[in-house]
Amino acid sequence: MKGNIFELKNVWKTYCNKGVETHALRGLNLTIKRGAYVAIIGPSGSGKSTLMHVMGCLDTPTKGTVLVDGKDISSLKDDELAKIRREKIGFVFQAYNLIPGLSAIENVAMPMRFSGHGKKESQEKAISLLKKVGLENRMHHKPSELSGGEQQRVAIARSLLNDPEVILADEPTGNLDSKTGREIMDLIEDLHKRTKKTVIIVTHDTKLADRTCNQIRMIDGDIAK
């Protein structure tokens, strides 16, 4: 399918703290094509995380329109946003964000359980995804029993569970040593090649960004021209 997966038009995000207004995004315009492999880079405070929150439907813009797969999300309710996150977007976080009490399988299966699928069905899919990320021998371990690299692999498997259009990775190698970080990036790259899913990586690591096809550089809440 062709077309744009993200279209952002004049997007503002303003935070108000004790009467002081801070603009995290200042009238940003951005289009990302379906199947793209993009890095969003920029120094901390440049608004790249806020941009990712808005694209990931974790947050809505203060002003402007955000089209995700052609649908305007700026005025959607919490539950509608949750549905889009569940169906269209897979997240990979810097700190992996696995649920400590659940095993790798259960963590991966969780999104499907939230969308109402049964335990057996969800876990079967989770197992096949864990095999794909090379964790067939660690599936029953709890996050605390896994290394950082392994935890991030679990998180990647989880992001793929609902077969989303987009993978949004926020500093996916930020908590890993450089060797493990490279392995995770290899995995993500391989994933992009095989599945043709849109992959967006938010990072401040330019070396990592150089591996992607496109780079979007952010500065002061807008894209650097």
Place this chain on the structure above:
Amino acid sequence: MVKMMLEMMFREFERHKLRTFLTMLGVLIGIFLVTSVSSFSEGISYYINDRIAITSGLVTVSERGLQQFQMMSSEIDEDLVEDVETISGVEEVSPVLFATIDGVSLTGIDPEREEIIRGITIGIEDGTEYTEGAKEIVAGYEFARKNDYNVGYTIKLDEDEYEIVGILQESGDSDIDNAAMMPLSDLQELAGKEGMISMMMVKPLTPADADFIEQTINDEFDDLTAATDKSIQKSVNSMLDQMSIMTFALGSIAALISGIVIMNVMIIAVRERRREIGTMKAVGATNRQILTAILVESVTISVGGAILGIILSYGGAAYLNTILLRPVAIITPRLVLQGILFAGFIGMVSGLAPARQAAKLSPIEALRYE
């Protein structure tokens, strides 16, 4: 979905065993108290209804100033029997003495008039009636069964041998079933209470005379209280009402305290799990799913505590009843249901605020790294 949440919840309980238990303890104590107090009310009303069935139509006369359930310690002068007999409308008066000797509950009854107190329906199942002055007794059904007594056995009461000449039919009244009967004069001698009785049962000529007899005795005898079964029922009911007010007060306090404890723990739990909750929302959990999860958790803690409290209360009641030989406290199915529903309600109400807090949590929380 719900199953997964239950699984996660139990993992969470496992991780915080002590905290979960302490939270449950609040509800446990509350429900234990409420259920126990209510079980006494149930026990009393069961006991009284039993009594009333047996003494139906009679006027009970006892020492002034004593409550219905203190009948065993009532003491009145035997001479008053004759005075009561002169009241118009009285057909027959049966004096009764209660005494406990060597652990045996004994009831002394005038051999001529025993059917008044024993009721027409309770006959001798095995053996014969006793004879005055012959050191003979008739055993109540339960009393004989528990001790394995048969007709012809002798038991020792205050150094003297008494022969069991008869065993009564089962009456259903635990006071009669667990006691042994002997002639009034024999018991007076044995207990050293010559000329004293515990109470009189007065049989009116017609049921309509009962109220008049009650009135006359209460007005004219300084040492006596008379009560028809109707007025006994009334006074018991008012006592039960008072107990239910007490239960209500106790229940409200228990609910308030355990509710606060649960709410406090749930608020802490939600705060601790901000990131987990945020992550769940980021991967697609709806607000309602999060709200349900937290509510289910707090209701489970509360109902779990209540079930433990009811079990404890049941054990306590069973123990008391065994010691006291009669159903003092009764845990009815109604009390169990009431305790569980009450706890469920407490869990629901106290979990609501933390659950809403959790549901409103922004998924961005998941991305804030500590």
